[in-house]
Amino acid sequence: MIYILRHGERADYGPQYEKDKIELSFDPHLTDLGKLQAYYAGETIKSLTKQAYEKNLLKTDKVKYLVVSSPFLRCIQTSYHVIQALGQENVLNKTIYLEEAVCEHLSSNYFKTNPLPQLLSRTKIQEVQKKYVDFDIQDGLVEKGTYLYTPKYPETYDTFDERKEAIRAIIEHYATKINKDEDIVLVIATHGWSVEAFLEDHGLLDDYDIRYTCLNQLLYDPTHPKKGKVLVHKHHDQLKIAEEKYKSQKDNKDEKVIV
Numbered sequence: 001m002i003y004i005l006r007h008g009e010r011a012d013y014g015p016q017y018e019k020d021k022i023e024l025s026f027d028p029h030l031t032d033l034g035k036l037q038a039y040y041a042g043e044t045i046k047s048l049t050k051q052a053y054e055k056n057l058l059k060t061d062k063v064k065y066l067v068v069s070s071p072f073l074r075c076i077q078t079s080y081h082v083i084q085a086l087g088q089e090n091v092l093n094k095t096i097y098l099e100e101a102v103c104e105h106l107s108s109n110y111f112k113t114n115p116l117p118q119l120l121s122r123t124k125i126q127e128v129q130k131k132y133v134d135f136d137i138q139d140g141l142v143e144k145g146t147y148l149y150t151p152k153y154p155e156t157y158d159t160f161d162e163r164k165e166a167i168r169a170i171i172e173h174y175a176t177k178i179n180k181d182e183d184i185v186l187v188i189a190t191h192g193w194s195v196e197a198f199l200e201d202h203g204l205l206d207d208y209d210i211r212y213t214c215l216n217q218l219l220y221d222p223t224h225p226k227k228g229k230v231l232v233h234k235h236h237d238q239l240k241i242a243e244e245k246y247k248s249q250k251d252n253k254d255e256k257v258i259v
Contacts, residue, residue, distance in 0.1 A: 008034030042085025
């Protein structure tokens with residue numbers, strides 16, 4: 001079972017007080033609302049996984065989650081807050097794995113130079129773990145410093161096919177190298193560009209309604225032309241739940257905040 005989701009609300013698109021806290025302009029953190037969006041996306045993943053087991057689509061209900069993230073901070077944080085819903089003890093090796101194959105679209109419209117070497121996860125990893133995510137991070141899925149695919153800067157807008165191949169490579173590595181006992185669920189936290197590529201690959205990009213934490217579920221099947229069947233796509237219900245929780249927390253300052 002595989003889930004691919006977009007990150008939560010990014011600080012540079014959030015309120016001014018969030019913008020004021022940005023450390024690196026092209027690598028913004030999640031807003032508090034974004035953290036809640038990720039948490040409730042994690043709750044949805046947990047619920048969908050349980051339903052999949054009840055439908056005999058999974059061999060066990062005692063799964064571990066392999067969490068793979070883009071190296072951009074907002075995706076690492078999204079992974080972390082998804083994990084809070086899944087339960088840290090249920091995460092494979094208690095580690096978030098960074099994979100360049102699902103990084104942000106490296107367009108020169110967004111970045112003056114290649115941002116990958118300059119990201120906070122590369123220059124201040126200990127600070128990231130201490131300040132943003134209290135969790136182990138490995139920079140590389142296959143092994144430290146080794147990626148299944150690295151986009152070349154600058155990317156054009158004709159690279160959907162390459163991203164499709166990149167996502168397939170992660171799924172194939174997971175299915176053949178990691179999930180041999182069929183008791184591991186893959187969760188990929190990425191950006192809108194990769195989610196669009198995934199959906200187009202499965203003929204489901206009928207519009208570009210890829211909102212924050214847009215959640216998609218794929219049942220892996222090696223006999224399928226696309227290596228799987230999409231069971232859920234463009235799931236956004238978690239956004240309304242997060243918005244209501246966020247408003248409740250703002251109205252009631254004594255209530256414990258989920259972050």
